[in-house]
Amino acid sequence: xxxxxxxxxxxxxxxxxxxxxxxxxxxxxxxxxxxxxxxxxxxxxxxxxxxxxxxxxxxxxxxxxxxxxxxxxxxxxxxxxxxxxxxxxxxxxxxxxxxxxxxxxxxxxxxxxxxxxxxxxxxxxxxxxxxxxxxxxxxxxxxxxxxxxxxxxxxxxxxxxxxxxxxxxxxxxxxxxxxxxxxxxxxxxxxxxxxxxxxxxxxxxxxxxxxxxxxxxx
Amino acid sequence: xxxxxxxxxxxxxxxxxxxxxxxxxxxxxxxxxxxxxxxxxxxxxxxxxxxxxxxxxxxxxxxxxxxxxxxxxxxxxxxxxxxxxxxxxxxxxxxxxxxxxxxxxxxxxxxxxxxxxxxxxxxxxxxxxxxxxxxxxxxxxxxxxxxxxxxxxxxxxxxxxxxxxxxxxxxxxxxxxxxxxxxxxxxxxxxxxxxxxxxxxxxxxxxxxxxxxxxxxxxxxxxxxxxxxxxxxxxxxxxxxxxxxxxxxxxxxxxxxxxxxxxxxxxxxxxxxxxxxxxxxxxxxxxxxxxxxxxxxxxxxxxxxxxxxxxxxxxxxxxxxxxxxxxxxxxxxxxxxxxxxx
Ligand SMILES: Nc1ncnc2c1ncn2[C@@H]1O[C@H](COP(=O)(O)OP(=O)(O)OP(=O)(O)O)[C@@H](O)[C@H]1O
Ligand SMILES: [Mg+2]
Numbered sequence: 001x002x003x004x005x006x007x008x009x010x011x012x013x014x015x016x017x018x019x020x021x022x023x024x025x026x027x028x029x030x031x032x033x034x035x036x037x038x039x040x041x042x043x044x045x046x047x048x049x050x051x052x053x054x055x056x057x058x059x060x061x062x063x064x065x066x067x068x069x070x071x072x073x074x075x076x077x078x079x080x081x082x083x084x085x086x087x088x089x090x091x092x093x094x095x096x097x098x099x100x101x102x103x104x105x106x107x108x109x110x111x112x113x114x115x116x117x118x119x120x121x122x123x124x125x126x127x128x129x130x131x132x133x134x135x136x137x138x139x140x141x142x143x144x145x146x147x148x149x150x151x152x153x154x155x156x157x158x159x160x161x162x163x164x165x166x167x168x169x170x171x172x173x174x175x176x177x178x179x180x181x182x183x184x185x186x187x188x189x190x191x192x193x194x195x196x197x198x199x200x201x202x203x204x205x206x207x208x209x210x211x212x213x214x215x216x217x218x
Numbered sequence: 219x220x221x222x223x224x225x226x227x228x229x230x231x232x233x234x235x236x237x238x239x240x241x242x243x244x245x246x247x248x249x250x251x252x253x254x255x256x257x258x259x260x261x262x263x264x265x266x267x268x269x270x271x272x273x274x275x276x277x278x279x280x281x282x283x284x285x286x287x288x289x290x291x292x293x294x295x296x297x298x299x300x301x302x303x304x305x306x307x308x309x310x311x312x313x314x315x316x317x318x319x320x321x322x323x324x325x326x327x328x329x330x331x332x333x334x335x336x337x338x339x340x341x342x343x344x345x346x347x348x349x350x351x352x353x354x355x356x357x358x359x360x361x362x363x364x365x366x367x368x369x370x371x372x373x374x375x376x377x378x379x380x381x382x383x384x385x386x387x388x389x390x391x392x393x394x395x396x397x398x399x400x401x402x403x404x405x406x407x408x409x410x411x412x413x414x415x416x417x418x419x420x421x422x423x424x425x426x427x428x429x430x431x432x433x434x435x436x437x438x439x440x441x442x443x444x445x446x447x448x449x450x451x452x453x454x455x456x457x458x459x460x461x462x463x464x465x466x467x468x469x470x471x472x473x474x475x476x477x478x479x480x481x482x483x484x485x486x487x488x489x490x491x492x493x494x495x496x497x498x499x500x501x502x503x504x505x506x507x508x509x510x511x512x513x514x515x516x517x518x519x520x521x522x523x524x525x526x527x528x529x530x531x532x533x534x535x536x537x538x539x540x541x542x543x544x545x546x547x548x549x550x551x552x553x554x555x556x557x558x559x560x
Contacts, residue, residue: 051468075467075470078470083469089461103469105266106469
């Protein structure tokens, strides 16, 4: 599903961030990406999202070489991924419904289908009945669940989360991880960057550790 | 809670997978392209952008009103120049036809034959009036030309021919018609020489040509102003919505998906500015029309202050809406390339 082969990334000012990173995630696998602050976790995820391009090496997503993806094709590739962010990145002047519906609107779904899908996913993340609220009227945990709902509403085969539990208490963090496990159950691949060691230990999933630009399996 | 969710997930596992396969099919269609699907998506996107951009303008009424007012003033300026030109042209047409034509008859033509000629000319539908000027009247006229006029008294015989003064109808609007009339007059055998004061007419025409040129230049400048003002408005709007654009890009929006509402914003700004400009031009005429009609009555002329016609008004509004859209496209295409999610 997702394969890194000898990937290197260097920023002009910072220097090498990733030096020859290789790993392979199967379809329906969950993995944590960990490492100290500044180790390059976010950078690695940005390479998958094509927010950055790698300097050398190759990344395969669903059998597709990312280095061969043209800029004009990036939007279509991103529709196959669900991104979740530590700071949620919700649109604050849009309702919860509109936020979650955004990927469907972009992909060109009709009104009825969009409504049905959004209702279903909001129900699944436990936010039914809050469709018409604005994000700021929700708690942090609820906003994060809106972010998750938006990431998965279009049923992407892969979910990429950057510190999704960074702002949440342990109980909420675990609940969100359970949601990821539910998606994994139906064949979705999940990659979660986190430095919440306690959570990682509790969840007992595959762990990829970044250290000095290199990746170690734990 | 956990086990319940698990169970739910497992229960729906099979149909879900089937659904996903179907859905991937649809996604590919959406992404890659059945023409019909694309057209439907296009239509939805445009309808949505069309009214969402209107709603957005309404959300910041004060800022929108200021932008539209500034644009409207520029466009109204262009509109008033056009109005000026239209009326100037009408006036020039009136003046052209109000110049008299003098016919000097051959020496052997006496006043009686001149009278007969005048009667026949009065039947010409392009002639308003014909006046016979006898040799004596001619002499009296000549004398009014100052000291040079007095010279005529030194001659034994009156050397002046009988003349006719012809006023063309002022329904004649262009020079061609006047020229035709002058030609037919020249061909009469009684006529020795036709004189019309063409020089000032030519001067007037040269002035009109300059006015037209000036109008084109001013219009182009004002068009650029409209382009840049809308462009700048859209640029500010883009900047204040950076975050939203980034997020939208991250969930798979193409540049054209993001750009479309902004192009419509440009359209609306231009459209409303055009309508407002048309109203301003109409209001400008209100204080002018009274005095102008009075002046026109004094000169016995059929000059009336003209306003922009419906076609000209539609053109004005259409052009400003078009410029608004162009202005936003100009900015969007170089800004959106730069905005990459980080
Ligand atoms: N756009 C950029 N330009 C230059 N250097 C960058 C850029 N983005 C990140 N870096 C550098 O790359 C290194 C890795 O950053 P990254 O954000 O990937 O770390 P991280 O593992 O996500 O850290 P954290 O746990 O704090 O989020 C850092 O040293 C950072 O300074
Ligand atoms: Mg990070």
